[in-house]
Amino acid sequence: MSALTARTSGSHSNKLLSSSIQAVRTLEVRRRPAKVLFNAFRRLGVFEWEHIRDMVEGDPMKEILALRFADTELFEQPFPGDQAKALGIRNNFTSPVKVSETAFAEICRHGMKLPVSS
DSSP states (O other): OEEEEEEEEOOSSSSOOEEEEEEEEEEEEEEEEHHHHHHHHGGGOSOOHHHHHHHTTTOTTSEEEEEEEEEEEEEEEEEEHHHHHHTTOOOOOSSOOOOOHHHHHHHHHHHTTOOOOO
């Protein structure tokens, strides 16, 4: 699965900030027992076991989800947020969002400066 990465960008002048899609990356979704996922990702230091234990109500074998982003590829040019809205994407990308294959291809084509196929 691939994911889009958006960012709000702008200058420090009085101009309004504009959002744009800056990159594409792979999203890995893992569903495993809490203890297994904690051990797999503990080196990242995001959560302590106490946080996870509280979330699973003390059951280390309760299944949870972990999202891992990898293989980030920055676009040569950002894809403007207003164009994303025109494609039906109404999201600020603070979390993963599903987009159609057509919209994804259009965003990547623009961001990577690829020609439009005929």
